[in-house]
Amino acid sequence: MSLSGEISGGVHRLDIRVYYEDTDHSGWVYHANYLKFCERGRSETLKLVGIEHKALERQDLFFIVRHMMCDFKAPAQIDDIVTVETRFKQASGARFVLDQQVMLDDKAVFQADVTLAMVNCEGRPQRIPREILDAMPQT
Amino acid sequence: MSLSGEISGGVHRLDIRVYYEDTDHSGWVYHANYLKFCERGRSETLKLVGIEHKALERQDLFFIVRHMMCDFKAPAQIDDIVTVETRFKQASGARFVLDQQVMLDDKAVFQADVTLAMVNCEGRPQRIPREILDAMPQT
Amino acid sequence: MSLSGEISGGVHRLDIRVYYEDTDHSGWVYHANYLKFCERGRSETLKLVGIEHKALERQDLFFIVRHMMCDFKAPAQIDDIVTVETRFKQASGARFVLDQQVMLDDKAVFQADVTLAMVNCEGRPQRIPREILDAMPQT
Amino acid sequence: MSLSGEISGGVHRLDIRVYYEDTDHSGWVYHANYLKFCERGRSETLKLVGIEHKALERQDLFFIVRHMMCDFKAPAQIDDIVTVETRFKQASGARFVLDQQVMLDDKAVFQADVTLAMVNCEGRPQRIPREILDAMPQT
Numbered sequence: 001m002s003l004s005g006e007i008s009g010g011v012h013r014l015d016i017r018v019y020y021e022d023t024d025h026s027g028w029v030y031h032a033n034y035l036k037f038c039e040r041g042r043s044e045t046l047k048l049v050g051i052e053h054k055a056l057e058r059q060d061l062f063f064i065v066r067h068m069m070c071d072f073k074a075p076a077q078i079d080d081i082v083t084v085e086t087r088f089k090q091a092s093g094a095r096f097v098l099d100q101q102v103m104l105d106d107k108a109v110f111q112a113d114v115t116l117a118m119v120n121c122e123g124r125p126q127r128i129p130r131e132i133l134d135a136m137p138q139t
Numbered sequence: 140m141s142l143s144g145e146i147s148g149g150v151h152r153l154d155i156r157v158y159y160e161d162t163d164h165s166g167w168v169y170h171a172n173y174l175k176f177c178e179r180g181r182s183e184t185l186k187l188v189g190i191e192h193k194a195l196e197r198q199d200l201f202f203i204v205r206h207m208m209c210d211f212k213a214p215a216q217i218d219d220i221v222t223v224e225t226r227f228k229q230a231s232g233a234r235f236v237l238d239q240q241v242m243l244d245d246k247a248v249f250q251a252d253v254t255l256a257m258v259n260c261e262g263r264p265q266r267i268p269r270e271i272l273d274a275m276p277q278t
Numbered sequence: 279m280s281l282s283g284e285i286s287g288g289v290h291r292l293d294i295r296v297y298y299e300d301t302d303h304s305g306w307v308y309h310a311n312y313l314k315f316c317e318r319g320r321s322e323t324l325k326l327v328g329i330e331h332k333a334l335e336r337q338d339l340f341f342i343v344r345h346m347m348c349d350f351k352a353p354a355q356i357d358d359i360v361t362v363e364t365r366f367k368q369a370s371g372a373r374f375v376l377d378q379q380v381m382l383d384d385k386a387v388f389q390a391d392v393t394l395a396m397v398n399c400e401g402r403p404q405r406i407p408r409e410i411l412d413a414m415p416q417t
Numbered sequence: 418m419s420l421s422g423e424i425s426g427g428v429h430r431l432d433i434r435v436y437y438e439d440t441d442h443s444g445w446v447y448h449a450n451y452l453k454f455c456e457r458g459r460s461e462t463l464k465l466v467g468i469e470h471k472a473l474e475r476q477d478l479f480f481i482v483r484h485m486m487c488d489f490k491a492p493a494q495i496d497d498i499v500t501v502e503t504r505f506k507q508a509s510g511a512r513f514v515l516d517q518q519v520m521l522d523d524k525a526v527f528q529a530d531v532t533l534a535m536v537n538c539e540g541r542p543q544r545i546p547r548e549i550l551d552a553m554p555q556t
Contacts, residue, residue, distance in 0.1 A: 003432055003498065015420055019460055020470075021308060021453045025192075025301035025356045031204040032174035032299070036438045039171070043436055043496075052496050053164075053437075065170040070207045075262060078303045079460075079469050081420065123214060142293055142359065154281055158321055159331075160314045160447060164440035164495045171438065175299045182297055182357075191357050192298075217331050217442045218321075220281065303470075309482040310452035317449070331442075343448040348485045353540060401492060 004044045005084075007137045012045040012086040018078050028075035034110040035068070038100045041084035042116075049135035060120045061129070063096070067115040074109040076102070082109065088136040094118045094125035143183045144223075146276045151184040151225040157217050167214035173249040174207070177239045180223035181255075188274035199259045200268070202235070206254040213248040215241070221248065227275040233257045233264035282322045283362075285415045290323040290364040296356050306353035312388040313346070316378045319362035320394075327413035338398045339407070341374070345393040352387040354380070360387065366414040372396045372403035421461045422501075424554045429462040429503040435495050445492035451527040452485070455517045458501035459533075466552035477537045478546070480513070484532040491526040493519070499526065505553040511535045511542035 005014030144153030241249035283292030422431030519527035
C-alpha cells in the first residue's frame with residue numbers, strides 16, 4: 001500500500017501504525033486521535049484523486065469540519081496497524097458528507113459520520129468545485 | 140480563576156489559552172483539539188468535586204468516551220482565551236451524559252453532547268459510584 | 279496565579295496541569311509534550327510583557343525555534359501540576375536565548391536551552407525589536 | 418516503501434506525510450512534531466529488526482528519551498512528504514545513541530542527536546539486551 005492508501009470498490013483505505021504519541025495513560029489510543037486518523041484518510045483520498053490542500057488554497061478554498069457524530073467502539077493499542085476507511089456519501093452546495101471507520105482486524109474501533117464544508121479564508125461557504133465532486137470515489 | 144476553573148449555577152467553566160500547538164495551517168484551532176479542551180474541562184470538573192483519575196484507577200475504574208456529537212460552529216485563533224463550559228445532564232448505570240461548549244466572547248465556537256462510560260482495565264462496564272453522581276454539579 | 283502565570287525575580291512561572299492528552303502508554307508525559315509546555319511558557323512570558331503573536335505577525339515578525347538542547351530528567355504523570363520556569367539569557371541581532379525548566383515539587387523533570395530566531399514570513403532573519411528586548415524579565 | 422520503512426546501508430528511512438495536525442498557525446510544521454516524527458522512525462527501526470514495544474514491556478523494559486540536541490534547520494509544509502533517517506551510533510550499558518534527520522527533497526529540515534535509556538517500570542536503568550544491540554543496523 002502506498003503512503004496515500006488505495007481506492008477500491010468506492011472505499012479509500014489507509015493503513016496507520018499506532019505510535020507512542022497516539023496513546024495515553026490508559027494504554028489505549030487517546031480518543032481525539034481517531035479524528036486525526038480520519039483527517040489523514042480524507043487528505044489521502046483527496047490526494048489520490050488529484051486534489052492538494054495547497055492547490056485548493058491558491059483558489060482560496062478550504063475544507064473545514066462542520067459536524068461529526070463519533071462512536072468510540074473498542075480500543076486500539078501501541079504497535080497496532082489500523083485501517084481508516086473513507087466512504088463518500090453525498091454532497092450539495094458547500095457541504096460534503098462522508099462515512100469513516102477505523103478498523104482493527106476487520107472490526108470497527110471507531111466510526112464517524114462527517115460533514116465538511118468548503119469555505120474561503122473568511123469562513124464564507126463556497127460551492128464545492130464540480131471536479132472535486134466528480135473525482136470522489138463512488139460506491 | 141484557579142487552574143481547575145470554577146463551578147457556578149450547575150456549570151463548570153475553565154479558561155484555556157489557544158497556543159501555537161492548538162492551531163493548524165489554516166490559522167485556526169485544529170478541529171480535534173476542541174475534544175482535548177473538553178477533556179480538560181471534564182478532568183477539572185471531577186477534580187473540583189474531589190475525584191482524581193489516579194484515585195479512580197486504584198479502584199480499577201476509568202472513564203472512557205463512548206459517543207460524541209460535535210458541532211464545529213466558528214473558528215478560534217492563537218492568543219484567544221476560550222472557556223469550556225461543562226454541564227452534567229444525566230447518568231444511569233455505567234453511562235454519564237454531559238453537554239460541553241467552548242465559548243469565545245459569549246459565542247459558542249464548539250458544542251458537543253458527550254457520553255462517557257465507566258469501565259475497568261479490561262474494558263468491562265462498571266456501575267458509576269454513587270459518590271461521583273452525588274458530587275456532580277446540578278443545574 | 280493568572281492564566282498568564284507570573285514574573286518574579288527575573289523568572290516567569292506558569293502552572294500547567296497534566297491531562298490525558300499529555301500522557302502516553304508508558305503512563306508518563308510523552309517526551310515531545312515538554313516542548314509544548316515550554317512554548318506555552320514562552321507565549322505567556324511575551325503576553326505578560328505586552329507582546330502578542332498576532333501583533334508581531336501584523337509586522338511580519340515570527341519567532342521560530344532554531345535550536346534546543348533538551349534533558350528529560352524525570353517523569354511527570356496525569357493529574358500532576360508542573361511549573362514551567364522561563365529565564366531570559368541573552369539576545370543578539372535575530373537570536374534570543376532562554377533557559378527553561380519544567381518543575382514538579384521543586385525538582386526539574388525537564389530542562390532545555392532554547393535558541394529562538396526572529397524571521398519574516400519568508401523565513402529571513404529579522405532584527406528583534408528593541409521594545410521586546412527591553413521588556414524581557416531580567417535576572 | 419512499507420509502513421515500516423526500510424533499512425539500507427545502515428540507515429533506516431521512513432516516509433511521512435505532513436498533515437493538518439502537524440502544522441501550526443505559521444503554516445509550517447509545529448516544532449515539537451519533528452520529535453514525534455523521529456519517534457516514529459525509531460519505533461519502525463525496532464519493528465523492522467524484530468523488536469516490539471509490547472514484547473519489551475512484557476520483560477518490564479521501556480526505552481525512554483534522556484537527551485536530545487535538536488536543530489530546526491528549515492520549514493516543512495502541509496502535503497510535503499518528509500523522510501526520517503535513523504542512524505544507530507553507539508550503545509553502552511543502558512544507553513543508546515542515535516542520529517536522526519528529517520529530510521525534505523534531500524535537504525535536512527531537522528536534525529537531532531538522541532540518547533535513549535532503557536528502564537524498568539520504576540524508571541531504573543536496565544542493561545540493553547544483547548539481541549537488540551546486535552539487531553541494530555550498522556553502518
